[in-house]
Amino acid sequence: MAHQIQLTLTPEEAANSEIYIPKFAKKAGINVDDIVKFQITSKSIDARKPPVKVNMNAKLYTDIKDHDYIIEPFAAKDVSKASEAIIVGAGPAGLFAALTFIEQGIKPVIIERGKRVGERKRDVAAISTKHYVDPDSNYAFGEGGAGTFSDGKLYTRSKKRGDIRRIYELLYLHGAQEEILYESQPHIGSDVLAQVVVNIRQTILDAGGTILFQQRVTDLITEGEQVTGVKLSDGRTMAAAAVVLATGHSARDVYEMLQKRGVMLEAKGFALGVRLEHPQELINQIQYHSNEPDPHLPPASYKLVKQVDDRGVYSFCMCPGGFIVPAATANDQLVVNGMSPSKRNGTYANSGMVVELRTEDIPNAEEDPLAGIRYQEQLEKMAFMNGGQGQVAPAQGMADFVNNRVSADMPENSYFPGLISSPMHFWLPEHVSSRLKIAFKAFGKKMRGFLTNDALVIGLESRTSSPVRIYRDKEALTSFPYDGLYPTGEGAGYAGGIVSSGLDGVRVARKIAETM
Numbered sequence: 346m347a348h349q350i351q352l353t354l355t356p357e358e359a360a361n362s363e364i365y366i367p368k369f370a371k372k373a374g375i376n377v378d379d380i381v382k383f384q385i386t387s388k389s390i391d392a393r394k395p396p397v398k399v400n401m402n403a404k405l406y407t408d409i410k411d412h413d414y415i416i417e418p419f420a421a422k423d424v425s426k427a428s429e430a431i432i433v434g435a436g437p438a439g440l441f442a443a444l445t446f447i448e449q450g451i452k453p454v455i456i457e458r459g460k461r462v463g464e465r466k467r468d469v470a471a472i473s474t475k476h477y478v479d480p481d482s483n484y485a486f487g488e489g490g491a492g493t494f495s496d497g498k499l500y501t502r503s504k505k506r507g508d509i510r511r512i513y514e515l516l517y518l519h520g521a522q523e524e525i526l527y528e529s530q531p532h533i534g535s536d537v538l539a540q541v542v543v544n545i546r547q548t549i550l551d552a553g554g555t556i557l558f559q560q561r562v563t564d565l566i567t568e569g570e571q572v573t574g575v576k577l578s579d580g581r582t583m584a585a586a587a588v589v590l591a592t593g594h595s596a597r598d599v600y601e602m603l604q605k606r607g608v609m610l611e612a613k614g615f616a617l618g619v620r621l622e623h624p625q626e627l628i629n630q631i632q633y634h635s636n637e638p639d640p641h642l643p644p645a646s647y648k649l650v651k652q653v654d655d656r657g658v659y660s661f662c663m664c665p666g667g668f669i670v671p672a673a674t675a676n677d678q679l680v681v682n683g684m685s686p687s688k689r690n691g692t693y694a695n696s697g698m699v700v701e702l703r704t705e706d707i708p709n710a711e712e713d714p715l716a717g718i719r720y721q722e723q724l725e726k727m728a729f730m731n732g733g734q735g736q737v738a739p740a741q742g743m744a745d746f747v748n749n750r751v752s753a754d755m756p757e758n759s760y761f762p763g764l765i766s767s768p769m770h771f772w773l774p775e776h777v778s779s780r781l782k783i784a785f786k787a788f789g790k791k792m793r794g795f796l797t798n799d800a801l802v803i804g805l806e807s808r809t810s811s812p813v814r815i816y817r818d819k820e821a822l823t824s825f826p827y828d829g830l831y832p833t834g835e836g837a838g839y840a841g842g843i844v845s846s847g848l849d850g851v852r853v854a855r856k857i858a859e860t861m
């Protein structure tokens with residue numbers, strides 16, 4: 346028999362199974378010794394007002410036959426001799442498309458411009474220590490895609506609960522923590538995620554799939570209005586009936602190639618701003634309503650949004666206990682982003698603070714579908730010019746930014762390449778800086794102590810989502826005018842984030858399987 350029980354616990358109770366399991370058993374009216382399996386089904390923190398509570402749901406099984414929650418193992422088929430589909434890009438969209446192909450009996454051939462995770466780690470470290478950005482191996486490019494060195498947040502706004510659940514299960518089956526199966530705001534952390542990516546690679550190879558690393562796709566091969574393959578950077582060509590284009594939003598050369606090829610593209614809105622970093626302790630104090638929050642609570646997060654002059658200003662990709670990282674894809678740009686380890690045990694809390702840009706806010710967007718990319722790039726170069734040497738980023742105290750003051754010095758921070766004081770209020774586009782200032786004041790009222798010079802505003806947070814959409818047919822999911830080309834994931838403009846990009850990869854691979 347299974348008992349589904351809900352309890353509200355103190356943080357200390359929720360952190361200790363020797364305390365909470367007897368409490369659940371008591372509420373279910375059974376003996377702890379009669380429980381053959383105890384399964385947490387959801388867990389969330391309620392910090393709206395003190396005291397902070399933890400809501401926990403669990404299933405208590407007294408007979409294992411009733412265990413209704415068995416994770417289906419990954420149903421790999423031997424695809425070594427099966428028909429092939431090409432996947433360009435080994436990010437979440439590409440990797441989940443590959444796993445889906447394997448389940449459907451199709452051989453995935455992944456082509457990835459970057460390196461395997463292990464080698465990529467060295468290149469990513471060199472950005473911080475040597476200030477050198479390898480254009481094919483960095484925070485955006487390489488095995489696992491843009492999110493490999495991230496916080497690994499797994500929430501999505503998608504409503505496809507069953508499919509989302511399967512993404513979590515596949516991540517779990519490849520080494521992610523069990524907690525992602527039940528926490529309300531699951532996250533993996535970059536240390537664990539990198540190993541999950543390696544395990545997914547092994548599954549693909551074991552099933553007979555192919556992965557080519559350090560091979561950039563430079564062009565499409567077409568016959569009339571049919572894409573029949575791709576050209577690689579080493580001059581080789583590869584043919585297949587279907588090409589999944591999962592190259593992410595930072596592959597600007599891919600958008601250029603598609604534009605030259607006459608593939609239908611349209612400019613789309615995106616968001617732009619800065620990364621904000623506070624001491625984590627301060628965020629804990631504010632969010633947990635105490636100068637000495639319960640040590641059993643996890644590092645606190647926040648989610649802030651304010652409408653300013655008809656545009657949304659919001660926090661984005663908040664990383665508790667994380668680091669700010671240099672996420673440019675070329676040496677003359679400055680782009681920042683955030684990551685955290687699975688324990689989120691760093692000293693600082695960072696988040697993107699971005700302003701919604703609609704196409705009418707982007708110069709030339711009516712004439713040029715790639716106008717958003719050109720605008721992004723122009724501002725990333727401006728951030729670089731306003732930074733120090735190499736990847737030293739421009740920064741300003743948060744209160745100084747709001748009050749148009751240059752900061753005299755920089756507090757300690759997590760950004761390894763270094764920061765230089767810069768009048769960001771002056772050189773950021775006015776439509777961005779003026780909205781950020783108003784929103785920061787409002788956030789400071791909502792969260793007392795949030796608006797402070799102990800927090801830093803660091804530039805530039807520009808790679809939030811794709812500024813381009815690659816048109817695709819709603820039913821067939823193919824591009825226009827080319828059949829056989831399937832734009833997928835964040836770069837195509839149909840997803841944002843690890844899980845939603847993975848879901849889009851699954852969707853496209855299933856559609857292709859219907860036609861092969």
Ligand code: FAD
Nearest residue numbers: 434436438458487490491492495498562593834835842843
């Ligand atoms: P990508 O992950 O961008 O993958 C595209 C792949 O294609 C790359 O590996 C690239 O090398 C390859 N490629 C590009 N061009 C070519 C070519 N011409 N030939 C061959 N290969 C090519 N999202 C979250 O949900 N949670 C987070 O916590 C989170 N944190 C992030 C932190 C950082 C530092 C960054 C950079 C991103 C973060 N994101 C996060 C966003 C998330 O990573 C992306 O939404 C997601 O990775 C998009 O998946 P994708 O597969 O569509 O594209």
